[in-house]
Amino acid sequence: SAPTWDTVLAIEPAPVRWLDDEELEAVARSIATLVDLRSSYTLGHSMGVESVADGTARRLGLATGEVATVRRAGLLHDLGRCAVPVAVWNRTRWADAEWERARKHPGLTELVLARSSALGHLGTLAGLHHERLDGSGYRGVTASSLPIAARILAAADAFRTKLEARPHRPALSDEAAADE
Secondary structure (H helix, E strand, O other): OHHHHHHHHHHOOOOOOOHHHHHHHHHHHHHHHHOOOOOOOHHHHHHHHHHHHHHHHHHOOOHHHHHHHHHHHHHOOOOOHHOHHHHHHOOOOOOOOHHHHOOOOHHHHHHHOOOOOOOOOHHHHHHOOOOOOEOOOOOOOOOOHHHHHHHHHHHHHHHHHHHOOOOOOOOOOOOOHHHH
């Protein structure tokens, strides 16, 4: 809630210390690791998304700053998964209410990161990681509204997810994941 957020910020010792780029990425990796540790099915997932997104953005010739943004969003994209009980992520089948709760995790990632003026742009991008060009994603955003960075992040997440076992299916081979 806003009062809790404001209280935490108010008790931060002065002077306020800003993270440099390396420190920010180290913190993002720590957060990604913590999020991924919640389920044995997601161990290393966010760093895998980071790696695929980074490599893709570089190969497509994105500017250095945009590559960094895609990479950091890859690390933080699943932060909203923390709002969904681990038992849900570990089930082979979901009830409708569980499915709806899980579908909200990208928006929750965006909401959490939006609280920070320094990280809000990462939340906007990370919140699009389940969108598809045809509008069939979690939020229904279509191709015309998806910047290249969001497309890269969504593809990286989809690819990495296919390489990882889930409760309802085994991991796919590199070739099968790429085909999908």
